[in-house]
Amino acid sequence: MTVISPPLPRAAVPVRSGAEPSGRATIGLLGPLRLHCGGAEIALPAAKHRALLALLAINANRPVQVDRIIAELWQGHEPESARKTLQGYVWRLRGLLGRQAVRTVGSGYELLTEAGAVDATRFEALAAAGRAALRTGEAGEAARLLRGALELWRGPALADVALGPCVFAYVSRLEEARMMAAEGLVDAELALGRHAEVLPGLRELVAEHPLRERLRAQLMLALLRGGRQTEALAAYGELRERLIQDQGLDPGLAVTELHRRILAGDAALHLG
Template sequence: MKIAVLGTLSACEAGISFIPTAAKPRQVLAMLATRADRVIPAATLVKELWGDAPPPSFQTTLQTYIAHIRSHVRAALLQSGQLHRRSPKDVLITRPGGYLLAPAGGSVDMWEFERQAFAGYRAMDSGDHVVASRKLRSALALWRGPALADICVGSILRLEIERLEEARLCALVRRIEADLHLGRHQEVLSELTVLVRQHPDNESLCRHFMIALYRSGRCGDALAAYRRLRTTLVRELGIEPSATVRELHQAMLAGLPELDVTEVRAARPGLAHTG
């Protein structure tokens, strides 16, 4: 089985898709896919589908949606010639109080993303920026667009999507950090130009943007990026930029030579992890 949620929903058994066309069963399958190999209580599915106002027949309706998904699984198993080895109830399992989607050793892109990202983080922590950049790029390449972009979501899936998107942004920030350590400031500059516009209050992105601009000979633009960040934080949140960003700003004003070094070690505590 192959399950993908980092983009439009994809669920295949032996290469054959078993995604329903109806919106509510797709929503149920999306919930099961984001928690593959874990039991999801029926009450959680009900909350996702109808919030705090489920219809009187919600139990029967949910069972109908489960049956609908299983019918698509059966068709996929039949078409692939696997029905004699695995039944629809082996794929979408009923457990006491809930349901479980069993990949049975298959792949889930969300799991692979997390595995590659964590490997990248470990490499960053050990100072191996080449491996960190490669692992984080591999993790980010698994994304095909916004998570579950084609699913009508309720409150629970919305939170899961926010979690996934935050994990994606974190991996992206760390990959850019690794690239800056490797002297790729000009390569990441256009990417950062877009990202800081999309996330105007993200200090990590702005810090990386300032470093990339400064090392590309654009000190004035780097200082302007700081001013925009400060204006946004003060106006919208009532706070000043962090000490780390303020120190970077002061270092640029002073033209400290360590800013030009590709591998910034511990020359100054606040600058050591800026790239």
């Protein structure tokens, strides 16, 4: 199994593969910000240039008002020359992407992109298709799509961009979507009987997110199907202890019911 490591624009995106489109420019948000034009990577060393591109990219094909851009870039500390300075940043982006790529719309700017030019858009489309396949019992197809979605990630989203409040909220949603895709891939792999293959990556995920109950339940199920019932029960006990200690809460109903079924020796938990 591929190692799982975690976690919009409106254009429709094909979901057959995670490959970049062949268009003039592509923008990578799933890791450090990346801009490719004509196959070559373009450096954006200025912090506010990167922040502007990120904000326009997450709103691709939708105008963003100048006041909102200024609030994001300067976060309440804008100079008197902010509007003029912003015009210079936009002029720089137009020089890189083409004048028609960043257009003025009323009192704002809009980044025009081709379908799939932003990697986060492709991730969202692949992840949604993977979840749909999982719901209809197509575990193999779900695994393929979700693996393709996760392989688009190069690290924490926009890792080298100073995040304003709107971009920060967007990144938080993306990272949660990444985790959900990772959990969906584990579900698909377990449905395919690959509990042994999924176990190492799943242990790593649980170690990184010890209070995430869905991951813990998946770990318990993988251990059980590998003949490690004692370890599966111990994984629940560790979760319960951590939750009580950190949050004063007991585990939720789903993972508690799985624990009960393991104790009862429920044969339906095994494949075959």
